Amino acid sequence: MTFWTKFKDILDLIVFKHSVFALPFLFTAMIVASKMVNDSTWFGFKALILGIICAVSARNFAMASNRLMDEDIDKDNPRCKERPNIDGRIGKKSVWIFILINALIFIFCSYFINPLAFYLSFPVLFILAFYSAFKRFSSLAHLVLGFCLGLAPVAGSVIVMGEIHLFSILLCLGVTFWTAGFDLLYSLQDMEYDKKVGLHSIPAKFGSNATLFFSAFCHCLAVIFWLLFAWVAPLGKLAFLGIVICALILFFEHKIVRKNFSHIDRAFFTLNGYLSIIFFIFMWVDLLCN
Structure with a gap:
């Protein structure tokens, strides 16, 4: 197996393209945070490089941990049969090594950011790993996943300001409910399978109509917290x-899914990927104009 093939398998394992959700x-x-502290949107190369490395390594750790912990339930799920750890392209030992390496990278880089970032790196890794176990006993797993992504703006505040500012908490809550909302829609694909294996997803427990309602409610809360932010x-x-504009994108996302569940993938990745980028661009341009 060539290095490039192995590298592509790893990217497939962690679904690297979905990094677009949290990074913006x-x-x-x-x-x-930089505008508040320095009256400029530029926070410096050190913060940029260490922030990106921490974000990527944390996500790699979370996704690989999820794949490893869920291997027993994913192996019989038709939607998951082509994942590298399921079809044998990547062995369990390799996944463990990948998890350990990314955890060490995350902690190491956090140390060079500031003391608060370093101290928080350990509970953050625990939360990221805990998500996979949570869905085995609670329907609130969708919110836990949302909170995992919601930690990104809190990290942004810590990196630049060395503290958790109120604006980052509000943005965290917005991202949490936004993510939970689209994860609820995405999990509709596994509703019957989740029922079969006894997973505590909201679709499995309450059905598709209730899931659509909960998802819409989460997205309404997301918009409210974004406005407060x-x-x-x-x-x-x-x-x-x-x-x-982001609220309108969410409206069309629900319209697409309600019309045809086969369009869930398009609504999940395409629209939410555009949303996060659009959100960042408007915030950045607004700050530049002020």
């Missing part, structure tokens, strides 16, 4: 316009 919110928090930051009219 990390950068949003970093530019807002923009107000506290403080941001201007362009930021609020960006949030309105």
Whole structure:
């Protein structure tokens, strides 16, 4: 097996393209924090490089841990049969090594950011690993996953300011409910399988109609917390316009899914990927104009 083939298998294992969901919110928090501290959106190369490495290594750790812990339930799920750890392309030992390496990278880089980042690196890794176990006994696993992504803007505040600012908490809550909302839609694909194996997903427990309602409710909360974030930051009219556009994207996401569940993948990745990038761009341009 060539290095390039192995590398592609690893990217497939962690679904690297989904990194687009959290990174824009990390950068949003970093530019807002920098504007508050330095009156500039540029936070420096050290914060940029260490922030990216921490974000990527934390996500790698979380995804690989999820794949390893869920191997027993994923092996019989038709949707998961082509994952590298299921079809044999990547062995369990290799996944363990990958998890350990990324955990050490995350802790090591956190140490060079500031003391708070280092101290928080350990509970953060625990939370990221805990998600996979949570869905085995609680329907709130969707919110736990959301909180894992919601930690990104909190990290942005810690990296630049050395503290957890209120704006990052509000943005964290917005990202948490946004992620939980689209994870609920995505989990509709596994509703019958989750029932069969006894997983505590909301679709398996309450059905598709209730799931659509809970998802819409989560997205309404996400928009509310994003508006509160923009107000506290403080941001201007362009930021609020960006949030309105993101709300419209979420509206169309629900419209697509309600019309046909076969479009869940398109709604999940394409629309939410655009949303996170659009959110960052509007916040950044707003700060540049202020």
